[in-house]
Amino acid sequence: MFTHKKLLTHILIVIPLLIFSASKVFAVTEFDTNFENIYQFDQSGNVNVIHKIELINNLSHIYPTVYNLALNSSEIENIEVSVQSATVKADVEKTLGLTTLHIPIANPAIGKAQKTLLEVKYKSTSFAEKIGDTYTLTLPKTQKGNEATSFVRQVIIPDDFPELSYSSITPQATEKIESNSQRSYRFIGHGSDTLTLHFGKSATYDVSLKYQLKNTTSIAATTEIALPPDTPYQKVYLHELEPKPLEIVVDPDGNWLARYQLAPLEKRTVTANLSLTVTNSPLYFDPSISSPLGESKYWQRNQAINRLAEQLKTPKNIYDYLTSNLSYDYTNINEHKRLGAEKALESPNSAICTEFSDLFVTLARSSSIPARSLIGYAYSQNQNQRPQATAKDILHAFAEYYDSSQKKWIAIDPTWGHTTHGSEYFDRLDFAHLVFVRWGLESDYPLPAGSYITDSIAKQLNITIRKENLENASPEFTVEKTTNGDYIINTGHTAIINTDLTVENTKTYVKYLPPFGKHRLNNQSIIKSWQKYSNLYLLGLIFIIVWPVIAYLKKHKTHVK
Known part of the structure; x- marks a missing residue:
């Protein structure tokens, strides 16, 4: 009598959101797998997920008995599981940021080419990031997706979502579902790739900032504060700056520096109210003119960094190395001391966002690629997947590098690329x-x-998503x-x-001038002064030439008489 051999089948699923992976218990050739994943989003970004997994036996005596699913x-929430259309109860284990389902398969299909069908349904709030009218959707990649016979993802959204502005994978089909007022995007293959979708073009934030200034000397002094600047990804609208500065200047990195004169021992609080419009690609004018390649306090290079840079060579390779080899230290996020690039490489398990950024900048520059660190704020509804460093106020560090082929600065975030286990933060922010x-x-x-503190005061940063449209500002x-x-x-x-x-009927070209900025009109002043005094000069010259002639004629006329 023929005896069936039972095989414990494990398929592990993990992500930023979700990742499938076949267990090493069986060889891939023992089963063919077909994946169909349906993600139906609502207006708030919540999603109903259905995973349909088909296991096809390639051998007559091997079949699955257990399916493990780790999210x-x-x-x-609202987890529902069925095997061969029969509802089953899965054992659920929950740890920090992880849900594991152990699904028993009591009635597997037996025999070669027979199919065992599993279906898992649940709801989640962590697949979408909604900011204003924009949506960023991150869908699972599969570690063994390239070995699947078939892998399909279908994304269904309300029809009143903004237009799709970016997709990390080109959809194979797009359909408008008139009956339900929905749109559908279908993706075939690419199971081992993260799928990131952006809907909308820009989001606008209202930002209120406080700066505490203090002159600790006995003489008057000039100091400066940094306001959020224009960048290729960010457009600034300055509603109010009180008290008004002497001027705002732009440094070679494009920073806006507002200058103030302080009396001896004077304390002063400056309040800035701004709106920042942020886009996911470099669309705006970049006022920076530097192409920094040098070393600095936190960007020192030793032999280990130079050797690693020699191996990696490109921004993408550097980014991939950081997301794979550094580990985010959630336990030290509030009291973290910045390590710098050298120590970050030596202590890869003690990193927060500054270490990811510092090491990227240093490795890039070691490969002769201009790079900068960007310090600011990152809006996040999920601190596990998209953490921020918190020191007094919430700040986040990411990076940018200069792409010589595009002649643009490209912003990236290796920290979030790591903490989300592969979401797209290189090709598109x-x-x-x-x-x-x-x-x-x-x-x-x-x-x-967030760094200008002399006394203990309330929160220095207040950032909200703006609902009203900004007025178009004319010069x-x-x-x-x-x-x-x-x-x-x-x-x-x-x-x-x-x-x-146009100044006094004369056109003057201004390349870039921030609010409260000053543009000198030296050439125009000189021209005007020359024009003013040249008229007097010409009159004097005419007098010198003509007067002797007049005198001569008068004299000649007298002789005739």
């Missing part, structure tokens, strides 16, 4: 990253908002006349960019 999210400062020439200056300016020359002063709410301004 890298504790935000899973999201709508969640705000920049307060860009560190290029120095690794720790200028200080970002506003005035002309200030001084003994050192004439100046155009930007009195508007946004930077003046690539604009011809």
Whole structure:
């Protein structure tokens, strides 16, 4: 009598959100697997998920008896499981950020080419990030997806979602479901790739910042604070800055530095109210002019860093190395001391966002790729997958590198690429990253908002998602006349960019001028002064030439008489 051999089959699923992986208990050739994954989102970004998994026996005496499903999210609810259309009860284990289902298979299909069908349903709130009118959806990759016979993902969204602005994988089919007012995107293959979808073009935040200034000397002093600047991904609208600064200057890294004069021992609190519009690709004008490659306090290079940079060579390889080899230290997030690149490489398990950023910048520069660290705020509804460093106020560090082929600075976030287990933060950033400062020439200056504290005060940062549209701002300016020359002063709410301004019937080209910025009109003043005095000079010259002629004629006329 023929005896069936039972095989304990394990398929592990983990993610940013979800990852499938075949167990090593059996060879891949013993089963063919077909995956169909359906994600139906609602207006709030909540999702109903259905995983249909088909196991096909390639041998007559081997069949599955248990299916293990591990979901890298504790935000899973309303779990329903069926095997061969019969409801079964799965054993559920929950740990921090992880839900594991042990699914018994009591009635497997037996025999070669026979199919065992499993279906898992649940709801989750962690697959989507909704910011304003934009949505970022992150769908699972599969570690063994390239070995699946068939792998299909279908994403269903409400029809009033914004238009799809980015997809990390090109959809094979797009369909409008008129009956349910929905849109459907179908993706075939690429089971080992993360699928990231962006809907919408930009998100706008209202930002209120406080800066505490103190002159500790007995003489008057000038100091400066860093305001959130324009970047390729960020457009700034300055509603109010009180008290008003002497001026705002732009440093070579593109930072906005507002300058103030403080009396001896004076304390002053500066309040800034701004709106920042953030996009997921580099669309805006970049005021920076530096291409930093040098070392700095936290970007020192030793032999180990130089050897590693020689192996990696490209920004993508560096990014992949960091996301795979550094580990985020959640236990030290609030009291963390910045390590710098050298120690980050030596202590890969003690990293938070600054270590990911510092090591990326240092390795890139060691490979002759200009790179900077970006310090700011990152909007996140999930601190496990998208953590922020918290020191007094919430700040987050990420990075940017210069792509010489595109002639653009490209922002990336290796920290979140690691903590989400492979979500897309290299090819395309999201709508969640705000920049307060860009560190290029120095690794720790200028200080970002949230760092200007002299006394214990309330929260220095207040950031909310803006609901109203911003007004279109036209250039506003005035002309200030001084003994050192004439100046155009930007009195508007946004930077003046690539604009011809008319001053006293003369056009003046302004490449970039932030609010409260000053543009000197030396050449125009000199021209005007020359024009003014040249008229007097010409009159004098005419007098010198003509007067002798007149005198001669008078004299000649007298002789005739």
